[in-house]
Amino acid sequence: MPFSISKDEIMETIHMVQDENLDIRTITMGVNIQDCRGENGKITGEKIYNKVVKSAGNLVKTGHDIEREYGIPIINKRISVSPVSMVGDGLPADDMIIIGRYLDKAAHEAGVNFIGGFSALVHKGFTAGDKALFEALPETLAQTGSVCASVNVGTTKAGLNMTAIAELGGIIKQTARLTKDKDGVGCAKLVVFCNAVEDNPFMAGAFHGAGEAESVINIGISGPGVVLNAVRKYPRIDLGELANVIKKSAFKITRMGELVGRVASSRLGVPFGIVDLSLAPTPSVGDSVAAILKAMGLEEVGTHGSTAALALLNDAVKKGGAMASSYVGGLSGAFIPVSEDEGMISAVTKGALSFDKLEAMTCVCSVGLDMVAVPGDTPEHTIAAIIADEAAIGMINRKTTAVRIIPAPGKEVGDWVEFGGLLGRAPVMAVNKFSSFDFIERKGRIPAPIHSLNN
Amino acid sequence: MEEGTRIIITVVGYDRVGIIAGIANILADAGANILDINQTILQGFFTMSMVVDVGKMSVELTDLTRNLKNKGRELGLEINVQHEDIFRFMHRI
Incomplete structure (x- = not known):
């Protein structure tokens, strides 16, 4: 195929990248972890860790390669996983905190700065897993650096779960208290959604939805x-x-x-x-x-x-x-x-x-x-x-x-x-x-x- | 997706002796084939875009890019190396 791009068009693209901050904000890899359930938090966490590191091991390197070859900056490479409240359903809050630590470790090992999916979907009501995740939220956000959490509290189809919203007011305050030496930064990793989407690549609200494939790339x-x-x-x-x-x-x-x-x-x-x-x-x-x-x-x-x-x-x-x-x-x-x-x-x-x-x-x-x-x-x-x-x-x-x-x-x-x-x-x-x-x-x-x- | 084998090299800076020779030498050493060169000088300001086939190249693209960038620093020029698809995707449907 002949190359028919004019010099002006070439210079326009270069100008966009160099002077106008054109970049790809994130390549986010969604990973299904619903098959990672173990009998307790530690075993579940280990399974999640292994799966995430295996699935996303090449993510950062591939991102860097594309960045260099195509000459366009890719600012973030990130990972989202299935909502942890579903994977860990039935486990107590302490185990949820342990899973959070393993997610943090997996993010570190894969070389990404954020991993999303410490999440619960409660727009209609709570499962036992949702309740445990709620309880685990402040500690997890305080103890981990890269774990991002999100909660869906409403949808157009289901209405709003005001009980969940009331609880989140307290959870956000508690998270701020636990991270008070850093201006409450824990709260910056918690997003409360209405009509959350399953394929959002942006943090802190990214999670790998239940309707998604085994793994997926979102940009x-x-x-x-x-x-x-x-x-x-x-x-x-x-x-x-x-x-x-x-x-x-x-x-x-x-x-x-x-x-x-x-x-x-x-x-x-x-x-x-x-x-x-x-x-x-x-x-x-x-x-x-x-x-x-x-x-x-x-x-x-x-x-x-x-x-x-x-x-x-x-x-x-x-x-x-x-x-x-x-x-x-x-x-x-x-x-x-x-x-x-x-x-x-x-x-x-x-x-x-x-x-x-x-x-x-x-x-x-x-x-x-x-x-x-x-x-x-x-x-x-x-x-x-x-x-x-x-x-x-x-x-x-x-x-x-x-x-x-x-x-x-x-x-x-x-x-x-x-x-x-x-x-x-x-x-x-x-x-x-x-x-x-x-x-x-x-x-x-x-x-x-x-x-x-x-x- | 099928990735193409051509890159676009752009050079911007003040005109001086040996710019094209310097770049062409690096490309020849790497086994990269120059398909097209478009160059203008506007009030002493040199801009050039070059279409290069890297399909049969003997070195990695990242190494070629690094060599060209180093040459750019040596000659006081801004040299960019980008895959052709970035321009085709942006400017053509």
Whole structure:
């Protein structure tokens, strides 16, 4: 086949990688561990360790090879496993903690920085395994460095499990207390979902769903910097035309994900799952979703118009991306994590972005209240109520929403939490002072909405 | 997936004597075949893209890349080596 790419196109691609931070955010290998059940935590943990290390042993090396040969950075190589509450069902909490330690060890051995799947799906109710995992969550998050946990507390089809949400308020507070010397970093590894997806490649919420194959490769793309520069080139065009510009950039970014996914899948001999079309920011300057919204014409993110601008961006990214990949999945929407995006951080410190506006913005994008630090003395019922609000948005709008909230011990509004690396730093945001105690104490289930009855 | 055997080498920097010779020598030593060269000089600024077949090469691609990058440092040039698929995937459907 003749090579017909022009020099300008070649230079465009190189410019994207070198100056606009285009990269593949993550290659995540999902591994089924449901066959790893043993009679206690130690035996189960050992089986999981062996299987993960065997399945994902070449993941990091293959990632590095592709990175070098194709000249495109692949930032993270990660592993997700089947929800541990299912694998360890029937084991007590102490055994769940032991399994968590083995997961941590497996991640270390495979050379990945995070392993996801210390998870439970409780949208309708608790199994014994779910209860044990809940009990084990704070200790596991405190004792391990790379284990990521997630809990699904609601779906559009099942409604919301408010008993689980009430308990999670306490679990998050307890996790923060146990990791108080590191600003409550344990909470940054726990995501509470509504409508969780089974093929999400992004941490901390990744797990290998029950409907997935034995193992699978899922790709998370990145590229806020590419979209940002495209938007900046056209300061005067109308929003319909701007949507088109974003679509074209999203197409190109996603093609990189599709290519890397196909190559990784064929080299590892593992089926290719999906490309996740999320625009994922990092703390580095220029790699910011908030900066795109500003380039669209907002003085700061959080001002009036932010939700509309984000809706346009999110939708255009999906439309462009959907054409570029054979299998789109995961979360697929723009991320607006506070601590991982310099533009979001700046909006909070300038007073432009409030907690309430952030919640409103999550109605039109993925994924939810992500990496939000709140005062350490925030009551557990308030945290549960924040989760309930966010989960309700997901349930009613048939979308995934999530909460990753850090009640930073000893910190007040205006203070900072520092996690470093990809987790970044965040200013502590104010929450509503009025109590939600009696509402949360009612517990029970919020029934599924009427539009779930679509059979 | 069938992976192609061609790479794109791009060179950007200030023009000087011996750029193409330096790069071509490394490629010849490696047994890599140059299929196409496209080069311009704009106000003393040199940009070149080169299509190279590495299918019958005698060294590993990662070693070739390292040699080219070292040459780039020696000549004060930015040299990138990328698999052709990255451009085909991004710019062609």
